[in-house]
Amino acid sequence: MANDRNNTEYMRPIRRIVVGGLVVFLLALFLLWRIDSPRVERFRANLTDRFVPSFDWALLPVTKAIEMVEGFQSYARIYEQNQELRRELRQMKAWKEAALQLEQENAKLLDLNKVRLDPSLTFITGVVLADSGSPFRQSVLLNVGARDGVVDGWATTDGLGLVGRISGVGRDSSRVILLTDSNSRIPITIQPSGQRAILSGDNSAAPLIEFLETPDAVRAGDSVVSSGDGGVFPAGLLVGQVAIGTDRRMRVRLTADYERLEFLRVLRSHANEVITDPGSLIAPAQIGPPAPSEAAEASQ
Amino acid sequence: MIDPVTSQRWLYRSLFVGICMVIVFFQILPLSTLPTTVPGPDLLLCLTFAWVHRRPEFVPPLLIALVFLTVDMLTQRPPGLRVALILLAVEFLLSRHDDSSQMPFAAELLFTVSAIVVLTLGYGIVLRLLAVADAPLHLSMIQVVATILFYPLVAGASHLLLSRVGGTGDLD
Numbered sequence: 001m002a003n004d005r006n007n008t009e010y011m012r013p014i015r016r017i018v019v020g021g022l023v024v025f026l027l028a029l030f031l032l033w034r035i036d037s038p039r040v041e042r043f044r045a046n047l048t049d050r051f052v053p054s055f056d057w058a059l060l061p062v063t064k065a066i067e068m069v070e071g072f073q074s075y076a077r078i079y080e081q082n083q084e085l086r087r088e089l090r091q092m093k094a095w096k097e098a099a100l101q102l103e104q105e106n107a108k109l110l111d112l113n114k115v116r117l118d119p120s121l122t123f124i125t126g127v128v129l130a131d132s133g134s135p136f137r138q139s140v141l142l143n144v145g146a147r148d149g150v151v152d153g154w155a156t157t158d159g160l161g162l163v164g165r166i167s168g169v170g171r172d173s174s175r176v177i178l179l180t181d182s183n184s185r186i187p188i189t190i191q192p193s194g195q196r197a198i199l200s201g202d203n204s205a206a207p208l209i210e211f212l213e214t215p216d217a218v219r220a221g222d223s224v225v226s227s228g229d230g231g232v233f234p235a236g237l238l239v240g241q242v243a244i245g246t247d248r249r250m251r252v253r254l255t256a257d258y259e260r261l262e263f264l265r266v267l268r269s270h271a272n273e274v275i276t277d278p279g280s281l282i283a284p285a286q287i288g289p290p291a292p293s294e295a296a297e298a299s300q
Numbered sequence: 301m302i303d304p305v306t307s308q309r310w311l312y313r314s315l316f317v318g319i320c321m322v323i324v325f326f327q328i329l330p331l332s333t334l335p336t337t338v339p340g341p342d343l344l345l346c347l348t349f350a351w352v353h354r355r356p357e358f359v360p361p362l363l364i365a366l367v368f369l370t371v372d373m374l375t376q377r378p379p380g381l382r383v384a385l386i387l388l389a390v391e392f393l394l395s396r397h398d399d400s401s402q403m404p405f406a407a408e409l410l411f412t413v414s415a416i417v418v419l420t421l422g423y424g425i426v427l428r429l430l431a432v433a434d435a436p437l438h439l440s441m442i443q444v445v446a447t448i449l450f451y452p453l454v455a456g457a458s459h460l461l462l463s464r465v466g467g468t469g470d471l472d
């Protein structure tokens with residue numbers, strides 16, 4: 001016992017040094033992340049890429065098993081669900097007829113106008129491997145990565161509506177920041193008024209509409225699509241519908257089924273024009289009103 | 301020949317890492333991708349503190365740093381800051397143990413609760429000072445309450461698991 005006590009007393013300063021060193025190292029890492037975030041984030045993407053896909057043999061079956069159990073629990077309400085589905089199916093059939101007619105009409109009109117749809121908007125489909133694991137961050141990990149040609153900033157949809165954008169690409173995996181994440185900002189257009197705004201996530205199911213010029217022109221139920229403002233995002237992807245939140249602020253009810261994200265489409269965007277030389281951007285002839293000094297010289 | 305105390309120590313250290321991996325595994329399952337309104341408890345924190353109170357030699361600082369840094373990286377948190385605060389909290393809890401070898405559970409709970417609250421507050425304050433987007437305050441508070449409520453359960457389970465191990469005399 002006495003021996004142990006001596007041992008403990010001898011160990012204590014060493015422990016203190018180890019803990020001190022670790023704390024300093026960790027705080028330095030945090031500061032490095034704060035100052036040079038992209039470098040650390042790239043490291044994070046690579047680490048996740050090594051870690052998570054090696055578990056996909058377990059991740060997918062366990063997810064499916066838990067979903068099956070949840071499905072079994074809803075077995076009790078199966079009769080009501082059946083009735084409800086039949087009713088919805090009847091409505092859907094009517095809608096399908098209408099949609100087919102409209103599609104034919106649309107195809108005819110497009111042909112008449114010789115409209116060419118953008119052929120470069122193809123997609124890669126990925127399976128959702130994991131989510132962020134934290135209740136305060138909204139993102140999912142896909143099983144497609146740099147190997148499949150995925151590039152940071154591309155848009156992802158679930159087939160119904162916009163889900164988010166790629167942020168962080170590893171070799172075999174890439175992370176999608178969902179529209180609901182508090183770091184997500186997407187340029188949008190609100191139809192039919194055509195107003196531009198920013199959709200900003202705030203960790204709730206319905207993201208906020210910000211920087212809207214005339215809120216009076218927008219009503220609940222207006223459809224929201226992505227806009228190509230700034231060239232960061234493909235335009236015209238359906239996002240959702242305007243809804244007024246409980247806090248009386250304008251929000252978007254998302255079209256994508258966020259309850260269950262299983263397969264996501266990553267849309268290949270155009271290669272944006274890369275600006276390498278800032279000088280050539282300045283036009284040779286000055287556009288707009290002349291500078292004050294020049295104006296003074298001209299008048300003399 | 302490895303002496304039994306050392307081998308047992310490494311067995312329980314790997315058990316700790318194993319439990320942590322299972323918890324993280326279930327956290328990152330994409331079961332619901334809707335934002336949660338009621339965040340669950342931070343079970344990793346409960347587990348670490350419970351083991352620190354019972355068997356500090358099974359959770360050395362290096363292991364805690366490694367586990368929590370990996371979790372920070374996987375769960376998109378700002379890396380490092382929270383780990384450093386957890387290490388300091390662990391040192392605080394251990395320093396409370398110096399006076400008496402056996403601590404009543406009420407005292408343990410009190411110290412742990414204060415450690416969790418100070419940890420979360422400190423984390424939030426530093427993030428806000430450095431203008432890093434953090435979770436809304438009410439969500440972190442709900443998580444603190446949930447963590448505190450779950451602590452006795454985790455502590456009880458850890459007690460059952462660890463009380464069978466023969467004492468080694470270290471800090472205990």
